[in-house]
Amino acid sequence: MLTLDGIIADRGSKYAVSGAPCRSSKEAKALLAKLKRTKKFAKATHNTWGLICDEGPIKNDDGESGAGMIILRMLEREGLRDHLVVVTRWYGGKHLGGDRFRHVQHAVGAYFEAVREG
Structure with missing residues (x-):
């Protein structure tokens, strides 16, 4: 699993993005469990994810x-x-409003770039 940690910091909140090849919701849950074996990720406020596979589009907002x-x-x-x-x-203690969506977009974009660069 590729992880880019500490890519965004805003008003105390910090972001990371991770990903890996995955073909099912069952496999996604196993990969998420593997990510959460790292104490830092287990204690995160949100681990939001998405996957498009043969089962269709699957997502979890995790709050x-x-x-x-x-x-x-x-x-x-x-x-x-x-x-x-x-x-x-x-979560860093201050609400980010709409900026949180821009941060998610930036994080996913950074991940795509890292995957392209190999």
Whole structure:
């Protein structure tokens, strides 16, 4: 699993993005469990994810309402199927409003760039 940690910091909140090839919701849950074996990610406020596979589009907002749909839309635009993308947020104590969606977009974009660069 590729993880880009500490890519965004805003008003105390911190973001990371992770991902890996994945073909099902069952596999996505296993990959998420593997990510959460790292104590830092287990203690995160949100681990939002999206996946487009043969089962269809699957997402989990993990309390960050709307963030999973942003990930799905970006996966669609990128044409990336069978690949799980997880955006992790550690809440810093101040609400970010709409900026949180821009941060999710930035994190996913950074992940796509890293995957392209190999």
